[in-house]
Amino acid sequence: MSPKPGVRGAVARLDAVLVESGDNGARVYAENQRSTCEELGIEYRLHVLPAGAGFDDIAGRVLLLNHDEAVSAIMVHMPLPEGIDPYRVQRLIDPDKDVEGVNPANIGNIVYGHSSLAPCTALAAVKMIESTDITLRGKRAVVVGASNVVGKPIAVLLMRQDATVVSCNVWTEGLAELCRSADVLVAAAGSAGLITAAMVKPGAVVIDVGVNRVPGPDGRLKTVGDVAFDEVREIAGWLSPVPGGVGPMTIAMLLLNVAEAALGAGSDA
């Protein structure tokens, strides 16, 4: 593939590793990824390993892709076969090609304030906050949920922007009061309807990162966030919807990271 005009000569190529499983979800996601990449002029190569693939097979493929100069971006689809710790695979991905931001070095770079490929969901939440033009410096940001891949990285990204950051978890006392003090409220707890109108400061920026499957009025499962949308929309200044909102933005962030990796923007050299 020759570079597209305007891409400063760099070819973006995303190589994804997928291990076959009974679950078809990852395969569907990968094929959607391929068509989106093709639309954008990003070369996409899917490396499918058989269901019996072990750690050595997956790790070996990742190391090969690290080594291949034609590959600018790498991601590994989940789930991996039972018994294989995703972290052991993710930490092998070259930090400069790690477009999902899952290598610990990329989290560390965020703490240190260096440009980095950040975890996509965390990046999506922060980009949505920035899109409101709020100045984070000196503002109170409350993050509900402290998971390793979402809540903690969001908290660190907000610290980096000089917000006063409150990280809450399931054991937090006085959650409602803390949330009410938030100029920016990020819900990433994975608990449908957790954030009610009474917990939101009028005019606050509310970002809903939750993805929960609950029975709808017709008895069929539907996707909702952590925020009681209909009541909170009456009081929040900004509110991101679920579905929509952070989900599609996360995919956009992945593709942004692919472009940045191709241009070397993720490196500190």
Add this chain to the structure above:
Amino acid sequence: MSPKPGVRGAVARLDAVLVESGDNGARVYAENQRSTCEELGIEYRLHVLPAGAGFDDIAGRVLLLNHDEAVSAIMVHMPLPEGIDPYRVQRLIDPDKDVEGVNPANIGNIVYGHSSLAPCTALAAVKMIESTDITLRGKRAVVVGASNVVGKPIAVLLMRQDATVVSCNVWTEGLAELCRSADVLVAAAGSAGLITAAMVKPGAVVIDVGVNRVPGPDGRLKTVGDVAFDEVREIAGWLSPVPGGVGPMTIAMLLLNVAEAALGAGSDA
């Protein structure tokens, strides 16, 4: 050197890189380090580079030490010559030998909750909190100061222990009130006497990470922390002094990291 009895056969060897400078402080620190290491049966080798050493010289030495299987621990003394970004050097240190915890991968491992060589000062503060036997889960921990090497890593280490963590900085509004809500208060702002008795909850654990040089009653400079010690000691349940407290504990944490690196405890393999 042969292994000491009880060290499970592992030899701990710390190699430190120091670039000559007009400032004698680092050299004195390095010599103190040598004698402490000798007392503890840790082999210590100091690599002194001339004042004119450039990035390539320092980086090359670090890569050589990474490669040397006899070296279990590496640290680079500050300051480096003007114009050399310490981060560019620190990120080259093998994460498994990085006993100061300055490689971004080691910060990222903390976020991800994997065993890791954490930055020594942050580790010292958290170990002192743990020594009070407080259960951090569900407690409110307020960290005043959000520097990359101290405040942010402390916040992340406390999140990892399921505390509700509030990260404050110089732009934080309502600082006194936030501090008063803290079961655990960590002062890492670098501002003498910032934390007064009125900002402390009775019985709270207060850890003073500040190191400030201020004129004493006799006009000579003395070292004080961020906490107004004499008044806060009347109200806090626990209070770490400055000097003493976190400072010596930081050196102990470095040596603990040296021992852990020798035993391979810092790796996730």
